[in-house]
Amino acid sequence: MREYLYKILVVGDLGTGKTSIIRRYVHNIFSTNYKSTIGVDFALKVIQWENDLIVRLQLWDIAGQERFGNMTRVYYKEALGAIVVYDVTRPQTFEGVTKWKNDLDTKVALPEAWGGGKIPVILIANKSDLIQEGHGQHVNPTEMEQFCNENGFIKCFEASAKDNTNIEEAARYLVSSILKIEEENADKISLLQQQQETVRLDKDRQQQPQQSSNSNCC
Ligand code: G3D
Ligand code: MG
Numbered sequence: 001m002r003e004y005l006y007k008i009l010v011v012g013d014l015g016t017g018k019t020s021i022i023r024r025y026v027h028n029i030f031s032t033n034y035k036s037t038i039g040v041d042f043a044l045k046v047i048q049w050e051n052d053l054i055v056r057l058q059l060w061d062i063a064g065q066e067r068f069g070n071m072t073r074v075y076y077k078e079a080l081g082a083i084v085v086y087d088v089t090r091p092q093t094f095e096g097v098t099k100w101k102n103d104l105d106t107k108v109a110l111p112e113a114w115g116g117g118k119i120p121v122i123l124i125a126n127k128s129d130l131i132q133e134g135h136g137q138h139v140n141p142t143e144m145e146q147f148c149n150e151n152g153f154i155k156c157f158e159a160s161a162k163d164n165t166n167i168e169e170a171a172r173y174l175v176s177s178i179l180k181i182e183e184e185n186a187d188k189i190s191l192l193q194q195q196q197e198t199v200r201l202d203k204d205r206q207q208q209p210q211q212s213s214n215s216n217c218c
Contacts (some may be wrong), residue, residue: 008057009079009082016085016093017085018066021161025045041061073108104119104121126161144156
């Protein structure tokens with residue numbers, strides 16, 4: 001049985017639905033007028049990913065700190081993935097998206113053993129349920145894909161925490177991309193270990209005849 005623990009950050013402007021997305025994903029609830037906490041909130045989601053693989057997601061909710069526009073490195077530390085959220089009914093929150101992505105790119109990186117590159121980040125265009133009611137606009141898939149490519153998002157999802165649309169799908173996509181990085185690097189690390197072992201054995205072999213000839217002669 002393998003178990004992985006992944007820290008995932010959820011960032012975006014105030015009121016875009018970050019806490020609602022986490023509550024929907026972890027507890028499968030949606031409620032308005034809950035008391036928002038100030039500070040940092042954590043939620044844990046345990047996923048039986050495969051028969052022999054459990055993934056524990058530690059979801060970090062920025063919880064009121066987003067009003068400062070960026071976060072300290074401490075908050076980002078050791079995160080392996082992130083979700084940037086904007087609200088489809090408020091275009092100004094889309095402007096915040098590149099700012100949040102930039103904040104992530106400058107303050108967090110994958111572990112050195114995994115190459116130290118950028119962590120995978122997905123973009124959630126939240127509150128899609130309100131589009132039917134005449135607020136905001138559907139995301140144009142081609143434009144959005146181009147935006148994601150240009151800004152280094154691995155994928156974008158139009159979602160609704162209220163309707164429970166695409167929340168699970170977005171999270172699964174992020175987790176599978178972290179798992180892919182984990183497994184590629186596990187392969188590289190075990191290959192490196194094998195190579196080091198081969199070099200060590202070769203050295204041992206080269207030294208052995210010398211030792212035996214010494215022992216013969218004395
Ligand atoms: P935040 O954590 O990013 O600040 P919240 O955002 O999760 O606190 O959500 C802000 C408001 O948007 C809340 O409304 C919440 O109910 C609402 N909201 C979140 N997600 C959705 C969604 O998918 N659809 C709709 N229609 N509303 C959503 P209140 O009124 O409680 O402030
Ligand atoms: Mg919140």
